[in-house]
Amino acid sequence: MKKRIIGATLLTVVCALLISNVVGILTFRSREMDAARNTLEELLVLMDAQSAITEPEALSQQFHAAAPDKRLTIIDTDGTVLADTGADAATLEDHNSRPEVIEAKQNGWGEAVRQSDTMGDSMFYVAKRFADGMIGRASMPLSSINSLVAGSVLGVGIASLIALVLALILARRTANRVVVPLNSVSGALQGVLDGKGTAELEVYQKDDELRPILRNIDKLMERLEGYIQSITLERDKVSLILDCMDEGLILLDENGKVLSINRAARTLFGFPEGEQVDGALLLTRSRRLRDAIGQCHQKGSAILLDVDALTENARSLRMFISPVSGRQYEGQRVGTSILISDVTELKKAEGIRAQFTANVSHELKTPLTSIKGFTDMLSSGMVADPADQKRFLTMIGVEVDRLIDLINDILKLSELESVAIEQSEEHSDALEVARETADLLSPAAQKAGITLSVEGDHATVAVPKSRLKELLLNLMSNGVKYSESGGSVSARLTCRDGQVVITVSDTGIGIPPEDQGRVFERFYRVEKGRARQNGGTGLGLAIVKHITQLYGGTVGLESQVGKGSTFTVTLPLAAD
Numbered sequence: 001m002k003k004r005i006i007g008a009t010l011l012t013v014v015c016a017l018l019i020s021n022v023v024g025i026l027t028f029r030s031r032e033m034d035a036a037r038n039t040l041e042e043l044l045v046l047m048d049a050q051s052a053i054t055e056p057e058a059l060s061q062q063f064h065a066a067a068p069d070k071r072l073t074i075i076d077t078d079g080t081v082l083a084d085t086g087a088d089a090a091t092l093e094d095h096n097s098r099p100e101v102i103e104a105k106q107n108g109w110g111e112a113v114r115q116s117d118t119m120g121d122s123m124f125y126v127a128k129r130f131a132d133g134m135i136g137r138a139s140m141p142l143s144s145i146n147s148l149v150a151g152s153v154l155g156v157g158i159a160s161l162i163a164l165v166l167a168l169i170l171a172r173r174t175a176n177r178v179v180v181p182l183n184s185v186s187g188a189l190q191g192v193l194d195g196k197g198t199a200e201l202e203v204y205q206k207d208d209e210l211r212p213i214l215r216n217i218d219k220l221m222e223r224l225e226g227y228i229q230s231i232t233l234e235r236d237k238v239s240l241i242l243d244c245m246d247e248g249l250i251l252l253d254e255n256g257k258v259l260s261i262n263r264a265a266r267t268l269f270g271f272p273e274g275e276q277v278d279g280a281l282l283l284t285r286s287r288r289l290r291d292a293i294g295q296c297h298q299k300g301s302a303i304l305l306d307v308d309a310l311t312e313n314a315r316s317l318r319m320f321i322s323p324v325s326g327r328q329y330e331g332q333r334v335g336t337s338i339l340i341s342d343v344t345e346l347k348k349a350e351g352i353r354a355q356f357t358a359n360v361s362h363e364l365k366t367p368l369t370s371i372k373g374f375t376d377m378l379s380s381g382m383v384a385d386p387a388d389q390k391r392f393l394t395m396i397g398v399e400v401d402r403l404i405d406l407i408n409d410i411l412k413l414s415e416l417e418s419v420a421i422e423q424s425e426e427h428s429d430a431l432e433v434a435r436e437t438a439d440l441l442s443p444a445a446q447k448a449g450i451t452l453s454v455e456g457d458h459a460t461v462a463v464p465k466s467r468l469k470e471l472l473l474n475l476m477s478n479g480v481k482y483s484e485s486g487g488s489v490s491a492r493l494t495c496r497d498g499q500v501v502i503t504v505s506d507t508g509i510g511i512p513p514e515d516q517g518r519v520f521e522r523f524y525r526v527e528k529g530r531a532r533q534n535g536g537t538g539l540g541l542a543i544v545k546h547i548t549q550l551y552g553g554t555v556g557l558e559s560q561v562g563k564g565s566t567f568t569v570t571l572p573l574a575a576d
Helices: 002-048 056-066 099-107 142-193 199-204 211-244 263-269 279-283 287-299 344-382 386-417 430-448 465-481 528-534 540-550
Strands: 071-075 081-084 109-115 122-129 135-141 248-253 258-261 303-308 316-323 332-342 451-456 488-496 499-506 554-560 564-572
Touching (some): 002 122, 056 081, 122 142, 344 386, 430 451, 430 465, 465 540, 465 564, 540 564
Antiparallel strands (some): 071 081, 248 258, 248 332, 499 564
8 A cells, every 4th residue: 555655646747847847848849939920020120120122242242241040031922032141042043932031021920840941840931021022031040049958858857856856755644644544443453353452452542533533443353253153153053954865976176286176076086085185186186087087168058977986996976067257255255166966876777778679679679570571472462352462461560560660669769869879970961961851751741742952052061961951851741730721831940159040930730839749759659540540659759859868959839729830940050
């Protein structure tokens, strides 16, 4: 504070001195210019008063005798220089173009400050129109005026330096007088914080300005004691809750340093109780964890991350990584919070379920293929009655195709749900895939009297072509299946905020509001009879949801009964 007071005082004094000195110097120069102008004007008036007819040579001699440091030029009405005390008049050019001469001819008097072509110096010119029409011009170099001004600058500078030294001395004395009482109050407060009580504060209460401050300090200390007790109780309560949580919680600062880690997190990561946890050690255990934290801060949103084998017992952990801004923990800024759950048993159950689905599907596919072979035998003539042959062949063929489709869909779901699925680096053009899908469905759409259309922008997404085609095929084929003749199914693609938005709309029967939340579940059908009639398995939208989630996208639905449905899928654009 003392330095700020001295600095502010000196800055104010310096600014005041600069302004006053500049104004004073400019005022002094202006006065010198006025004095020079008056002198030149008086000389010209004196020259003009000599006679009614101007005699250039005589006036030049008189002028030189009266003012040898100044210059007189006599200019004829046609601009010819008749006499000049500073140069040979015969060598001088026409002076009608000089600004001071032009002004004198028009107004009787004229003046100018400019560079002299003859003398090569900056000159101050004053011109007067004489009684007979000739122009008398008196001039003097500006250097004489500037030298006077320069001489005054030295004196002004010395005075300013003395004033600055005095200001520094006064500023230091003033700062000391201001800071001494504050230092006394600070010492008294420190005594209170050290447990010495408030007795020392009374010594300074002789100062009227400090008395109300000290009184308020006494009250403040009483309140602070209560606040500290309340905060201590709250901290103990929060610590108890965190230590009793089954989920682990880790708080990191903006540089990745561990600010807090609860008991469950220590157990999950294998850190002994009471041991200091190194944030670098924590983050180096998993590259995916480091990348997820960076991505979390880049996007500004929470990220769900599943990691395996971070500990010696190879537990599977699910982490909810969230960015934190504007929050502090024990006086330090929090950058990231990580909520950790042990999902080892859940992963095992999911693996068993996926394996069971795959095994059942595989076992079902073998006899169904055999049934398909029997239908081929029947169609070859082994059944005698043609009508029976056709009827049985048709029924078996339809059921076999439906079951095979069901098995294929189950296999697709099992593949999509597998955490060990290999992510391909393949990219695809969403608009081209949509057009190919429309061409594939075109025969069925024409047969049903449905109009198919695809429009939008080309966009490269980080999804393999086969998966994207499966997604679009399920959405667009549903539109064809559940639309009446004369209806339409349209797909539109737009790019927005680093994502491609795929909108598939149809004019079908629509989905009731109570069913819209469940249409993405496996085997769920809004109208079971109609779905079976159209050959649906109840897995198409579930496949759409899993493909979308697998590649970091979202899927949504808007629908009205009798007016149609609109499915909106967003997928991230492929990185360049």
